[in-house]
Amino acid sequence: MEQEQTLLSEEERDILQEIMNIAFGQATADLTEIINVHVVLNVPYIKVLKAIDMPGYLKNELAGHEAISMVEQHFWGEFKGSAYLIFPAGAGKELVTIMGEGGGENEFESFMSDVMEKETLMEVGNILIGACVGKVAELLGDRVTYSPPRVAIENYATDSLPAEIFDLQASAIVLRTVFNFNERDVSGFLFLLTKYDSISWLKKSLVTFMEKYE
């Protein structure tokens, strides 16, 4: 709690939350131009915690889901960190269906279906993370570059998430937004973890952003 107060003031958190809201709205609009779905958005929220506490935090957040898959993508600019798109296990198959690619019956087709599921998770991750992080950076006057997306964990038991999958040196300003693909029973979570050395830049940029609205 003390760390949370030190890192970001309440107003800074509110500004960042609104920026995240705008950015994720843009990201979903980009996604729906590519695949024919409607994404139901929820109110995003900001929480500050240590990266090492992320697995425990996620376990609570994902209660009810036995296993998850997670797409990871790093980004660099003044704003730098990692983005994680988390889906309950099985969501990949649903997304494949949404994107119009069916699974097969025999062993080869089943293998191809697994490959397709992974590719689909990465593609959806790439679009949502890229558009969202890009918009956050743009609104704050920055430009970022990205690592290729990768499926960091696949169908992994939620209650045994290894802490090492997160950069433990990172501060976890968790920008969390939950979304649902309408007409399909698929929901997901997007988290951004930012590096400690982005914090002072972030605080200054939030002030600059709001100066336009004085």
Added chain:
Amino acid sequence: MTRKILIVDDSPISRRMLKSCFPKEQPYEFYEAGDGLAGFELYKEVRPEITFMDLTMPVMDGATSIDEIRKFDPKALVIVSTADVQIKSLTRVMELGAFMVLKKPPSKESVLDALTQSEELLG
């Protein structure tokens, strides 16, 4: 003439951003609510000329609130101010009777345009 403006948005920052974009030379009387239900209740009490409505909100979302407001007052002028710019979301709110959509973040230009169009309707 002082126009009564109702802003319904769960984010105080977002409300502040929107208010700051209004022309300074015109007098406006602002009313604010933090969710769709509170917005609907305040609408009935204040009867604003123009309502700016966010969509993604707790308690009652913006689409439901527009529906309630338009049932109460079919002439209500509601401008949707949202980050959710998916075609399906926008189509739905227009079907519910929203006057137009203002994409977030707002700017002085986009707000002035929305106000000019609203004035034409209000007469």
